[in-house]
Amino acid sequence: MNTWTLTPAEYAATVAKVAAINKRAAKRGFTGRFELSGTTVTRKAENGVGEYVFVEATLTGEPPCYDGWTFLAAIDAVATDAGTEFLVRCAPGVDESLVDRSALREGACDHCGTKRNRRRVMLVTDGTTVNQVGATCIKDFLGWSTLPAFIDTESVRDGFGGLGGGTPSATVETVIAVAYAAVQRFGWGSTYSKTPTRMVVSDVLFGSRKKDAELRAELAPFIEQGERMAPAITETVLAHVVESGDSFEANLAVILRAEYVPDNGYGILCAAIPVYDRLVGTKKAETEPVVDAWIGTKGEKVTVTGRITTALTVDGYAYGSTQRLVVIETPAGVVKTYTAAAWAYDVDSGDEVTVTGVVKEHDTYRDRKQTVLVRPKRA
Known part of the structure; x- marks a missing residue:
């Protein structure tokens, strides 16, 4: 059984994908199929704003079978520092303990009896014997008209960019x-x-x-x-x-x-x-008008009084350190500062403050002028 958290759009794509795989399997005479179910859940957003809708999707299935042979897994050889190792991807419904990794042989095929450079082999069983068959030889083994319609749950991932990576739906x-x-x-x-x-x-x-x-x-x-x-x-x-x-x-x-x-x-x-x-008949909340102007000149020491609109902890310049971003609306204009001063960690949006600092630069944000202060001190 495989479970993923999907966006609604991803779940819809998965439903369509599973239906196509099952249809193709039935057309080629295979038994076994995927079964997909989903439960809609609502979660708080990681950024703290509102709630988002996801689908807890569960994929189950029965191993694909044909003419008495059951597909156990697809095996990919991978060269590692320890030598050749194997990626094992079991068919839906297969107990992974049925696959003996120690018995896997690189490039070997029990059908043709040869060993060569093969990218992938497949494990099949008739209930008594487990055979390792090359991906090409599987056509001769079962017949050219009965290629496996699906092997493992990775088949479901193909076509829509992976699971769990889409934009959430609010x-x-x-x-x-x-x-x-x-x-x-x-x-x-x-x-x-x-x-x-x-x-x-x-x-x-x-x-x-x-x-x-x-x-x-x-x-x-x-x-x-x-x-x-x-x-x-x-x-x-x-x-x-x-x-x-x-x-x-x-x-x-x-x-x-x-x-x-x-x-x-x-x-x-x-x-x-x-x-x-x-x-x-409501109107936009009335707020104190703020002049769209810069305050002071670069290098000048200024003192401003106003209401904090933003007080946010952000990453500092040194690894593992933090700073506070504080934005203040004043009758003379908007002031912004980044500081690690203790007072900045004790204020929040809506607080009235008086701050003295040195004008570093004149900036703009969303087409509004902002004066950037350095070495700010709270009066």
Whole structure:
């Protein structure tokens, strides 16, 4: 039995793959088949934002048989420092203890009685005798029309890039919460805007860059609010669009009812936020206006007072060390600093602070000006 954690898309591909293998096996007269079952599970995201949907897939099977012979395993010879060793891949349903590794012989075939450079051999048994047969000789051994339709569970992996490596699918509630946070913080961005809300949501959910982690930290307070709002947003918007004659709203209704968000559904679902705002008359949360300007000149010592929007622990310059990324919104502009100072580990998003530091450079982030400070000290 083999068990993997798959994304819904991977599971669907696996179902199709197994069906094709079983069909091919039956067409060639083999008994034995794969059986695939799956259980949908929801897990917390590793990056801490929302929940994702996976499928716990279990693959079982019976050994493929033909004309009284059962396929036990495919054997690949591998040259190692210790000499020739063997990769053994058993057929579905085969007890691995039936394969005696000590009896394996490099390049040998019991059918033709010759030993030569063979990349792969197969083990077959009639219930009494176990034969090692070359991959080419298996055609003569069983007949040219009865080539094995499948040998091992690796056959299932072929064709869709490995198992467990696809992009996870987020729950509807997760996407609603993050889209709500993005709109609250940056305003609504359509597909054709400079910063589409869809892209902000994608960076938060799936981004692995340093700036994506910074964005998650910046939006964290709004995401918490979005998680509380998500059920009401979903219910309100769904009640409005469920019987809509508009094509876009009909698609939105489908995704709102979905078990998880399909790959092509994130942009549509993000639009639930402006639809909700229109229905209930809400507005973007009012925040203190921040001037889009740099503060001071390079090398100048400045003192600023404002609210922390990002407080995130990141890797330091030395191996195994850490620093704190702190972003502060002030009436004069946005300030950013990386520091290992003790005070930076005691503050969090939303705290009001006064900091003195030296202007290192003038930077930009998401088209907003930021002043980078070094040697920051908290007043």
